[in-house]
């Protein structure tokens with residue numbers, strides 16, 4: 001941005017010089033510029049046109065230079081256009097960012113490149129294709145790629161000071177503090193809460209069936225997921241089926257919907273992150289962050305007064321408040337609210353849409369559905385017909401169905417990493433520069449014929465023990481990989497999904 005302004009002022013300066021037929025030297029520039037304006041008595045319209053033309057020329061020159069980044073470094077790239085780069089004009093959008101990143105992955109792979117370059121507007125993005133390189137970025141050389149490259153401003157919006165956005169040491173500290181919250185022992189304690197939500201869902205499905213009402217599966221699993229996360233994270237009994245207009249459901253929807261204004265905010269932040277210091281653009285609507293802050297603080301306060309047997313995330317976070325644990329391991333109330341909010345946001349839409357896809361695929365493939373039901377019945381036969389934590393642990397085919405759904409419909413179809421210190425790519429001349437962004441196409445890997453023959457076919461057998469052993473774990477990364485892997489993976493995959501699919505198929 002600074003360059004654009006300087007360039008446009010410079011161009012204006014040269015236009016003035018040209019009009020005056022004068023020759024001024026740089027040190028006199030500002031004074032001369034003002035004197036020239038006054039002397040020549042430009043009309044405001046003339047001045048406006050000059051500045052506008054200068055700005056357009058400066059912007060064009062800037063983009064031209066920015067769009068030569070990959071060419072200069074001799075990296076294979078996809079030809080960008082002004083001003084979108086390799087994105088598409090949002091008015092005629094045919095493919096979203098996800099498709100663009102996946103197509104780039106495919107294109108570089110078909111040319112047998114280890115990596116390639118694209119542009120989001122003026123910003124260069126590196127797309128790694130080579131599996132070893134992807135592994136290095138996510139795990140081995142993680143110290144170069146610790147951060148997601150957040151657009152948030154914590155001072156302006158404390159709610160965004162969460163684990164996903166946190167960077168460097170702040171992230172390390174937070175991750176160390178929060179990891180014990182997601183152990184299998186802690187997950188086991190949440191089982192009954194999820195089970196209760198799933199029975200509420202079944203009651204709703206039964207009731208609708210009796211009334212011969214059509215069922216909107218996505219809406220049902222969204223209500224159910226709101227209840228699960230509301231219960232496990234915020235300690236609330238939402239029952240969105242009985243109260244579809246409840247505030248929690250309303251604000252949950254609002255927080256995950258991308259409005260036109262929201263897209264515009266993201267666009268401005270992405271193009272000019274520096275501008276946020278002046279404009280203080282919010283990532284979240286104020287009413288949404290106010291609601292979640294109030295909801296969490298209310299529960300926190302009531303928990304401080306009455307003892308509870310619930311071992312939900314609120315309770316686990318509360319046990320990390322100053323006084324309960326040593327200072328280095330404790331969280332402030334604002335930090336707790338921010339984490340609870342990210343658990344909600346990260347878990348809500350991702351799992352709701354993915355669960356809906358899973359049920360859809362089971363409905364479309366009767367044989368897989370029958371096989372899964374058979375497994376559930378056999379396992380329950382060994383567990384007194386009870387869908388217990390231990391019972392779901394034995395459901396291996398269920399794992400295969402879930403893994404294939406996550407391959408087919410990864411809720412986060414690409415991962416991004418911001419390079420925090422120069423990284424020379426082994427066996428190449430390219431140095432990934434500090435501050436630049438790497439985008440890993442999860443969908444590209446999941447749909448890569450080399451790893452998954454006939455990738456467009458839904459087939460849980462790809463995840464049988466034998467088939468899994470033939471592939472690298474880095475070709476199935478719906479939850480990311482390495483130290484920054486999704487902290488909620490166990491919660492979602494083991495508890496939430498298995499419980500839901502189990503109940504849906506049983507009753």
Ligand code: HEM
Pocket residue numbers: 148163164165175342343344346347348350351354410411412415416477478479480481483484485486487488489491492
């Ligand atoms: C199907 C459901 C979910 C999927 C597919 C998913 C996927 C992901 C992915 C791909 C990442 C980024 C990983 C990376 O950069 O390498 C991530 C991060 C994260 N996820 Fe999930 N997630 C899901 C559900 C959840 C749930 C239920 C929670 C919380 C209870 C959660 C909490 C987080 C957090 C806090 C992060 C940031 C971790 C960090 O930066 O250290 N996610 N998730």
